[in-house]
Amino acid sequence: MRELKDSDMPPVLELRKITKRFPGVLANDRVSLTLEQGEIHALLGENGAGKTTLMNILYGLYQPDEGEVFVRGQPIKVTGPTDAIRTGIGMVHQHFMLVPVLTVTENVMLGDEMLTAGAFLDRRKAAARIRDISTQHGLEVDPNAYIKDMPVGVQQRVEIIKLLFRNADILILDEPTAVLTPQEVEDLFEIIRSLVKQGKSVIFITHKLKEVLALADQITVLRLGRVVGSTTPAEADEAKLAAMMVGREVQLEVQKEPAQSGDVVLQIEDLEVLDERLNVAVDNLSLDVRAGEVVGIAGVQGNGQTELVQAITGLRAPLAGHIRILGKDTTHLSPRKITELGVAHVPEDRQNDGLVLNYSVSANMVLSEYYRPPFAKGVVLQDDAINAAAAQRVKQFDVRTPGIETPAGSLSGGNQQKVIVAREFSRPIKLLVASQPTRGLDVGSIEYIHGRIVEKRDAGTAVLLVSPELDEIMALSDRIAVMYRGRIVAVVDADAATKEYLGLLMAGVDPATLPQPQKRAEQKVEVVF
């Protein structure tokens, strides 16, 4: 796109007209991109826009069909990650590539071991080098700590150190903020800014508009494998970026009327749940969710939200307390009995818990109803009825799939999530439990799924929304409950909540010590303890 060079220095990295075809798909169509020295370049695009393919080409995992890659003006051919690292390109994947039972030093040395006497690992020298790197770039890490004992944010630092250890000066970060808390995101941004100041160049892959505007120097937007535009944060705003990404105007704010809440649908009383390691994950928790309202549970991941949702849906037996759904005690009912009461569940891990990836779309559409008429007569599956329902749901929920026989695993993340939403929302439901319903999805899919959730709320469904994304919680919820170490530390009316206030509560600050959030329009704030 931009063929002008601003200075005499060739750009650090230049992709020229990269084209990559997969059978039936044009994943990258003449994509050009220029990364200047010391630049943070955001690569923005929906899922399936070709961001990952492009970066995999750069990292040598794929070969482009056409086009060239230049590093500092020199054409290069990258045939594998080893090549990429040699030319100074390093990548932090969305899912970390660390060995939990090894220390930081050992992880960093993996594949690039420092040896003494030709055979023994020189841990001390490596650790010293890691310390140098971490002080130089503000990456606080203890070289002798074990990965498994670290929070995710620190693990990510280790990934970055791994690249710096190998002298990478072009860093590719693939969706780095997906797993971080708001505070950790701020820390990461500081680290990136400091890296750039020291002459590194960064490609930042994301679909979160706010982050792009906060961090990037240059923005390239991909859609359907093509560059649809380049811009800078100064020239763009969220709405404009979203429109570029999706190809049409996008409703960023969730449109919703004030809640018309009715009777209590979900009633949780003094609930106590243990996690896998028999630690108390949900600690004496009480909460009500009424028909026609969305209650959002805010909290950093790992504060008992998963166990709470599992207890409600019957997947994990509580230790003590009661759960009532529509007045019926469901504390010890099986998942199926609970589902049959009219409870829908959008699980947080859609690939492991929500879908059978190598099943067809149509089989996944009836995964919770396959045994009931009209999908089964006795024990005989009724393929015609299943396929008819699947086709209708695909249409109704706008699932982009080549056909209902397509394996769910070959759909994009957004469309996989739509399959789950279609399945769960097509039943007459009284209570919807949605865990991170838009995790890893692009703007278009988020807009769509949020719209559907509000629609269900307006139809009188009680909605319990669990998400570590404060933006999502604040956009959808009528009431927000903040969960910290297994307890609900506060329940706040959404109108009265601010991001800062919730953030502090999520970090474990005692609500009693905080100034009450500004009440807007006579909203009531109740603090539960």
Add this chain to the structure above:
Amino acid sequence: MAESSAKPATQAAGAPRPRRLWEIAQLPVLAFLTAFVVGGVIIILADLDVLTQFQATLSSLGLLGVVLLALAVAVVAISIVVNRNISRILSRVVRAPTPLQDRLAGIASIVVGVVVAIALLRTAGFAQALDAAWAAVRTAYGSLLEGALGNPADIVAALQSGDGQQLNKALYPIFDSLVTSTPYIFAGLAVALGFRCGLFNIGAEGQLFVGAITSAYVGYSLQGVPAIIHIPLALGAGALGGALWGFLPGILKAKVGAHEVINTIMMNYIAFRLSEWLLNGPMKRPGSVPVSPTIEPSAELPRFFADPNRFHLGFFVALGVAAFVYWFLFRSTWGFEIRTVGANPGAAKYAGMSITRNFVLAMCISGALAGLAGANEVLGVNHNLALAFSSGYGFDSIALALLGKSHPLGVVLSALLFGTLRSGGARMQNVARIPVDIISVVQALVIAFIAAPAIIRAIYRIREARGAEVVFTRGWGR
């Protein structure tokens, strides 16, 4: 090492296409053929005649012979390297090679390499040795085929003579192959059904033994019952015995998480020793041989032809059971649950299915199918229960289920193949003096190639279809 830059088709991914039968079957079929080729090489290497011929030629040619031999090996090696990089070479010639061109060129490169190597050796004086090698392979595989399917000349002659007895004799090998295939069908289905639920049932052999014990008992102890009742009862007893033997590891896995691989292996030993004890005690017929009493004629699975042709009803029962298993797995809600638990236990749990129930159910049905294999042998072939009556059907069936991709149709086809091989192997041993164990080697190679499909994909340049593979088991400890 280096992947070609202009290789659009051989990279992974892309839009899914409707899957044709060949797409599913190509890997197993090619694995099987390749295993046979490697088996042939082993036959050559193990043949003394061939070895002495080579030695003779080598000593007459001296150093030159060694060089030539090395050259031939090098030619084959080069052809493999060419195969590996055929796309790049091809893209110089054709602008954008299609997958088919790519594949054909890849295979051609190896064929050309082998042909050149052979021509080289022939002209250099290794002709006799090569002829001996060819003869060794031809006798081995020829007698294998003849033993399995009969002698074509005999069959034609018998058909022309129209003599029933002669025809029976000429067709005997084919029918006997079917007889050997029958327990393979049952046991293969047993293992395949376990795979579908994510369970690795190594205990088919033990379940088969217990099924044989229970059906033999019903077969000889019930007297004066009409066949129409006695046969189903005896078969049912076999299924029940096997089901019990499958139920135990199933319930242990479901309730306390004991791994089914360990427990089915242990249950095998219990079954073997149990049968030994029974045959030396409670079930022993009068006399010194540890054999059970002969079953009542009313319990025998009817045979269709005169002796020695043993072809019996069990074969059709097996086909019927295979059809049922297909229906059960793919058309019933129970099968849907079993498959879902196998494909993704997490999703199954979230969808309200009981994982424990399905583990137990799948192990019971799997055991019942294996039990039927044992019952079939007792009621259809042996008519009594003797020590070590099964020649490892239960163990072979693991390979067989893998080869059949855990699909009932695939299992039936693989079972026919395995039965034919086993049945022909006996003749191969007699005629060609090649141990029947070569069959086991071929079977082992089949498993190796199927377990490492990358080898077959590399040789035949087959592109990997994403999301098309069936998950069989999820390994150790989930």
